Amino acid sequence: MQLSTKRYTSINYISGPLLFVEGARDLAYGAIVEIHVQDGSVRGGQVIEVSERNAVIQVFEETRGMDLAKTSLSLREDVARIGVSREMIGRRFNGLGDPIDGLPPIIPEKRLPILGAPINPVAREKPAEFIQTGISTIDVMNTLVRGQKLPIFSGAGLPANEIAAQIARQAKVLGEAEQFSVVFGAMGITQREAAFFIHEFESTGALARSVVFMNLADDPTIERLMTPRAALTVAEYLAYELDMQVLVILTDMTNYCTHPSVEIVLADGTVARIGDLVDSVVARGNEALTSLPSILS
Incomplete structure (x- = not known):
């Protein structure tokens, strides 16, 4: 049973369907994440690149309306299932x-x-x-x-x-x-x-x-x-x-x-x-x- 979930809040850039998260090196390539938007909605995404500086997330839904300061993400699954x-x-x-x-x-x-x-x-x-x-x-x-x-x-x-x-x-x-x-x-x-x-x-x-x-x-x-x-x-x-x-x-x-x-x-x-x-x-x-x-x- 999962008692706690790590949230990543250091989203520093959004470009089209791509979301860049700073300092998320522990995310694995192909992992599925949940993106928590400021209006309370939850959108899905997948990690398509991980580097020393950023993790790149491709969002399943649109990124319109996302506030960098109020949007966070959490790991849902280590690989797409x-x-x-x-x-x-x-x-x-x-x-x-x-x-x-x-x-x-x-x-x-x-x-x-x-x-x-x-x-x-x-x-x-x-x-x-x-x-x-x-x-x-x-x-x-x-x-x-x-x-x-x-x-x-x-x-x-x-x-x-x-x-x-x-x-x-x-x-x-x-x-x-x-x-x-x-x-x-x-x-x-x-x-x-x-x-x-x-x-x-x-x-x-x-x-x-x-x-x-x-x-x-x-x-x-x-x-x-x-x-x-x-x-x-x-x-x-x-x-x-x-x-x-x-x-x-x-x-x-x-x-x-x-x-x-x-x-x-x-x-x-x-x-x-x-x-x-x-x-x-x-x-x-x-x-x-x-x-x-x-x-x-």
């Missing part, structure tokens, strides 16, 4: 794992780091089992196999979202006794696209077997970087701890790769590598994690 549970199936969340479907928060069975679980390459099995997508050109010409990563490249004006939604509602593993679920992650989508996905999942019944993460274009920039990691962490939990067959669909990866927030992180000395997101895509034993990222080129 997400609460996971079987009850997440059938629910919708934002990129940070907070419910956005109007239902109560889940009671997590575990809180796992969104950096993902390390996979021993020796544990990987040769992909062999077929996943039926219901789209003949994929099933016949470029078959999706359990434990495989299969990108979908699209161009402007082509129905990439419609294909992603169609696969989410039609995909299934034939002749298998294991439970099958879909983890769907959307990054940088518009309100119109979000409404389309919500309608597709709810009207077709696909939501009953899916965990949906949605990051809108006007959501905090750092949330866009955390959305696919949160989705893959939940998928790892369902596959490797609950022995389910999991298909991960990520759209649109272009918004993750080219968003200006990646340039902010790079400017602060941190490189966000897209390859880090696919290390967990693997078939192992009776369970498998399969990835289907959508890329607008």
Whole structure:
């Protein structure tokens, strides 16, 4: 039980979504903090750089209205984590794992780091089992196999979202006794696209077997970087701890790769590598994690 919490009050500079804290060398890179604003509200943030002089915090929400003299922050978690549970199936969340479907928060069975679980390459099995997508050109010409990563490249004006939604509602593993679920992650989508996905999942019944993460274009920039990691962490939990067959669909990866927030992180000395997101895509034993990222080129 935590009896006291250290507060940092030496905030000396705010620049856009970045908050600079002097003398906070004991904060660790990647730690999640709570920012206490003078109006009583609490905002979230993540440590993206620690030096001898300053710690740099990227704020999840806007920094407008923050008073340097009256704003403080405290450590919430040593690394970005997400609460996971079987009850997440059938629910919708934002990129940070907070419910956005109007239902109560889940009671997590575990809180796992969104950096993902390390996979021993020796544990990987040769992909062999077929996943039926219901789209003949994929099933016949470029078959999706359990434990495989299969990108979908699209161009402007082509129905990439419609294909992603169609696969989410039609995909299934034939002749298998294991439970099958879909983890769907959307990054940088518009309100119109979000409404389309919500309608597709709810009207077709696909939501009953899916965990949906949605990051809108006007959501905090750092949330866009955390959305696919949160989705893959939940998928790892369902596959490797609950022995389910999991298909991960990520759209649109272009918004993750080219968003200006990646340039902010790079400017602060941190490189966000897209390859880090696919290390967990693997078939192992009776369970498998399969990835289907959508890329607008």
